[in-house]
Amino acid sequence: MPLTARNSAGFEAPAGMTAVPVVLAPLGGRLHVLLVRRDDPPDPGAWALPGGFMSRDERPAETAQRKLTEKTGVGAVYLEQLQTYGDPHRDPRGWIPTVAYLALIDAAVLRADESQARWWPVDDLPILALGHGGIIGDGVDRLRGKLWWSNISVGLLPERFTMPQARRVFEAISGVRYEPSNFRRELERSGLVQATGLVAKGAPGRPAALYEFVSRQPAWSLRRSRPPATLGPAPRGLAARP
Amino acid sequence: MPLTARNSAGFEAPAGMTAVPVVLAPLGGRLHVLLVRRDDPPDPGAWALPGGFMSRDERPAETAQRKLTEKTGVGAVYLEQLQTYGDPHRDPRGWIPTVAYLALIDAAVLRADESQARWWPVDDLPILALGHGGIIGDGVDRLRGKLWWSNISVGLLPERFTMPQARRVFEAISGVRYEPSNFRRELERSGLVQATGLVAKGAPGRPAALYEFVSRQPAWSLRRSRPPATLGPAPRGLAARP
DNA sequence: TAAATAGTGTCTTTAAGACATTATCGC
DNA sequence: GCGATAATGTCTTAAAGACACTATTTA
Numbered sequence: 069m070p071l072t073a074r075n076s077a078g079f080e081a082p083a084g085m086t087a088v089p090v091v092l093a094p095l096g097g098r099l100h101v102l103l104v105r106r107d108d109p110p111d112p113g114a115w116a117l118p119g120g121f122m123s124r125d126e127r128p129a130e131t132a133q134r135k136l137t138e139k140t141g142v143g144a145v146y147l148e149q150l151q152t153y154g155d156p157h158r159d160p161r162g163w164i165p166t167v168a169y170l171a172l173i174d175a176a177v178l179r180a181d182e183s184q185a186r187w188w189p190v191d192d193l194p195i196l197a198l199g200h201g202g203i204i205g206d207g208v209d210r211l212r213g214k215l216w217w218s219n220i221s222v223g224l225l226p227e228r229f230t231m232p233q234a235r236r237v238f239e240a241i242s243g244v245r246y247e248p249s250n251f252r253r254e255l256e257r258s259g260l261v262q263a264t265g266l267v268a269k270g271a272p273g274r275p276a277a278l279y280e281f282v283s284r285q286p287a288w289s290l291r292r293s294r295p296p297a298t299l300g301p302a303p304r305g306l307a308a309r310p
Numbered sequence: 311m312p313l314t315a316r317n318s319a320g321f322e323a324p325a326g327m328t329a330v331p332v333v334l335a336p337l338g339g340r341l342h343v344l345l346v347r348r349d350d351p352p353d354p355g356a357w358a359l360p361g362g363f364m365s366r367d368e369r370p371a372e373t374a375q376r377k378l379t380e381k382t383g384v385g386a387v388y389l390e391q392l393q394t395y396g397d398p399h400r401d402p403r404g405w406i407p408t409v410a411y412l413a414l415i416d417a418a419v420l421r422a423d424e425s426q427a428r429w430w431p432v433d434d435l436p437i438l439a440l441g442h443g444g445i446i447g448d449g450v451d452r453l454r455g456k457l458w459w460s461n462i463s464v465g466l467l468p469e470r471f472t473m474p475q476a477r478r479v480f481e482a483i484s485g486v487r488y489e490p491s492n493f494r495r496e497l498e499r500s501g502l503v504q505a506t507g508l509v510a511k512g513a514p515g516r517p518a519a520l521y522e523f524v525s526r527q528p529a530w531s532l533r534r535s536r537p538p539a540t541l542g543p544a545p546r547g548l549a550a551r552p
Numbered sequence: 553t554a555a556a557t558a559g560t561g562t563c564t565t566t567a568a569g570a571c572a573t574t575a576t577c578g579c
Numbered sequence: 580g581c582g583a584t585a586a587t588g589t590c591t592t593a594a595a596g597a598c599a600c601t602a603t604t605t606a
Contacts, residue, residue, distance in 0.1 A: 073323040075315035075404075080366045082324050083317040085396070085407060124322045124405055128396040152394040152409050154327070154370040162317075163366055165327060165407070167394050232558070244540035249559075250596065254538045257594090273557025274603040291594095296496045297569050298486035474585070491587075492569065499567090515584025516576040533567095539596050 071162035083162035087131035088119025088200070089171040090150065090207030091140070093187070094224060094240035099211075100187040101204050103196070104139060110160045111197035117204070118185065119166065132169040139185045144171035146223025148286070150206055158199060166198075170207045172223025191243075215241055219260045219287045230268050230276035231255065259290035313404035325404035329373035330361030330442070331413040332392065332449030333382070335429070336466060336482035341453075342429040343446050344381060345438070352402045353439035359446070360427065361408065374411040381427045386413035388465025390528070392448055400441060408440075412449045414465025433485075457483055461502045461529045472510050472518035473497065501532035 071083035091102035103115045118139045122131045129147055136144055150168040159166070188194065190208050193201060214220045215238060224237050235251045255261055259282065266278040313325035333344035345357045360381045364373045371389055378386055392410040401408070430436065432450050435443060456462045457480060466479050477493045497503055501524065508520040 071317050071319055073315045073317035075313050075325040077313055079326065079363070081315040081326050084321065084323050085327075121321070122396070122398075124398055126398065128394065128407075149393055151391055152370065154364070154409060156364075156366055156368065165370075165409075167396055167407075230558085246538045247541055247597075249561090249598085250538040252559075254595080269604080271557075272555075272605045274559070276558055296488045296492040299489055472585085489570075490585080491571085494586075496568080511577080513584080514578050514582080516586070518585055 070160070071164070082165055084164050085122045085128070086119050086164055086166045087122055087128040087135070087169065088117040088166055088203065089132040089136045089144065089147070089169045090117060090204055091136055091144070091171045091173060092190070092207060092211060093173045094237050095187055097236065097240050098189045098191070099208065099241050101190050101193070102139060102185055103188050103194075104185045106197055114197040115188075115194045116197040117200045128167040129169060132171065136171050140173065142173060144223065145174055146172040146220060150203070150210060153199070153203065168203045168206065170210055172211070172220070174224060174226055212242055216254070216258070216291075217289050219281055219283065222281050222284050228264060228266065228278040228280050230278060232276060234279070254291070257291055260287060312402070313406070322405075324407055326406050327364045327370070328361050328406055328408045329364055329370040329377070329411065330359040330408055330445065331374040331378045331386070331389070331411045332359060332446055333378055333386070333413045333415060334432070334449060334453060335415045336479050337429055339478065339482050340431045340433070341450065341483050343432050343435070344427055345430050345436075346381060346427045348439055356439040357436045358439040359442045370409040371411060374413065378413050382415065384415060386465065387416055388414040388462060392445070392452060395441070395445065410445045410448065412452055414453070414462070416466060416468055454484055458496070458500070458533075459531050461523055461525065464523050464526050470506060470508065470520040470522050472520060474518055476521070496533065499533050502529060
C-alpha cells in the first residue's frame with residue numbers, strides 16, 4: 069500500500085522527502101562507508117545508507133547531519149550535497165525524492181561498531197536497498213574527484229597532521245600510492261596546508277612536522293594547473309561568429 | 311495562504327516539488343541566461359527562471375526539459391543536475407523544494423526573443439524572484455568550472471565547428487581571451503575533439519578546419535594535469551597510522 | 553650504533569607561455 | 580597582389596617525475 073499525498077490545492081504531491089548521508093572514512097588503509105540494517109519495508113533486513121525523512125522546519129542538510137549523529141555520535145566535519153534522486157518510481161513506498169549528502173569523518177573520532185551500524189569497504193559492498201549502491205558510487209567519485217583540487221580532506225584528517233599521515237589518508241581514498249617527496253611538494257604547493265612549527269614525537273624514526281589546513285572552510289587548491297594562457301578580459305560585445 | 315500537504319500516513323509532506331532549468335547560451339560574445347516574467351504569486355511581474363511543478367510520473371530532469379522546450383522550442387543539448395534548494399522556508403508559497411538543472415543550448419538554434427522570455431547577460435541581471443539569482447550563479451560556476459575539464463561545451467557548439475569558433479565560445483563563457491595557437495594546442499590535447507578533415511569555406515581568409523567532439527556523451531578531458539606521481543596501487547590493509 | 557622513519561636536494565622530462573612565421577582564402 | 584584570417588613551428592619558462600641523499604628519533 070503505497071504512501072500518497074495531496075496538497076491543499078488538490079494536486080498530488082510527494083509523499084515525503086528523505087535525506088541520506090554517504091558517510092565515508094578511511095579505516096585500515098581502505099575507504100569505508102557507514103551502513104545500517106533496515107528495520108522497515110521495503111527490504112527489511114537489507115543494508116542501506118542511514119537516511120530518514122525530512123520534517124517540516126528542517127533543511128535537508130540538517131536531516132542528513134541528524135541521521136549521521138544518531139548512528140555515530142559525532143557530527144560530520146564536512147558535509148556537502150551530492151545529488152537528488154527524484155525519479156518518482158525509484159522508491160516502492162511511493163513518490164519520495166531523496167537528497168544525498170557526502171559526509172566525511174575524521175578517522176580518529178570514530179566510535180567502535182555499534183549494533184545498528186557497520187563500516188563496509190567501498191570496494192566490497194553487500195547488496196543494498198533502494199539503489200543506495202549507486203549513491204555511494206557518486207559519493208566516492210565526488211571525494212576522489214575533489215581530493216587534489218580542494219581541501220575536502222579537512223573532513224578526514226585531524227586538526228594537526230603529519231605529511232606521512234596525510235599521504236596514507238590520500239592513498240586510502242584514491243587507492244594508489246604516492247612517492248613521499250613529490251606528495252609533500254604537491255600538497256605544500258596547493259596552498260591549502262601550512263606548517264605549524266610543531267613536531268609529532270614519540271614514534272621511532274625522525275619526528276614528523278605537524279601541518280594544519282590554512283582554512284577549514286571549503287576552498288580550492290591553487291594548483292588547478294592551467295588551461296591556456298589568457299590575454300586579458302574579453303572585450304564587451306565580441307562577436308561569436310561561426 | 312500557503313500551500314500544505316499531508317500524506318496518507320498523516321505526516322506533513324512537501325506541498326510540491328519544482329524543477330528549474332538554468333538555460334545558458336553565448337550570445338554576442340557574452341554568456342546569457344533565459345528568464346521569464348512571472349504571472350503568478352509570489353512576485354508577479356518579476357523576472358525568474360522558467361521552472362515549474364513536477365507532476366507524478368515525471369522525473370525532475372524531464373520537468374526541466376519540458377519547461378525549457380515550452381520557452382525556446384528546442385531541447386537542451388546538454389542537461390545536468392545542479393543542486394536541490396530544499397530549505398522549507400525558501401518559498402513563501404509553502405514547503406516546495408526545487409531541483410535546479412544546468413541546460414545548455416547551441417547558439418545557432420536559438421529562437422528570436424519571444425514575448426514571454428528574454429535572454430539576459432549573466433553579469434548584468436535584473437532583480438529575481440525566489441532566490442533565483444543564486445541558482446544562476448551556481449549554474450555559471452559549474453559551467454566555468456567544467457569548461458576545460460570536460461566536454462560540457464558540446465551543449466554550446468554545433469556538431470561541427472572550427473577552432474576560432476570554439477575559442478570565441480570559450481571566451482564568452484570564461485570572460486577572458488585566449489592566445490589562438492595555445493588554445494588550439496590545449497583543446498586538441500584534451501582528447502575531446504578531433505579533426506573531421508573538412509574545412510569551412512566561404513569566408514575571407516584561410517579556410518578553417520572543422521572539428522567535432524569525439525563523444526557527445528559527458529566525458530572528462532585527458533588533460534586533468536597531474537596530482538603527484540603514483541607508485542602502483544596501494545597494498546590492501548595498509549595501516550592509516552597517525 | 554642499527555633500524556626506522558621523515559625530510560631535502562637535484563637532475564630529467566613534460567607541459568605550457570610567448571610569439572614569429574607560413575598558408576590560403578576573397579576581392 | 581593585398582588584406583584578412585587560420586595554422587604551424589619553436590624557443591623559453593615552469594611544473595612534475597624519479598630518485599639519491601641527509602637528518603633525527605627509539606631500542
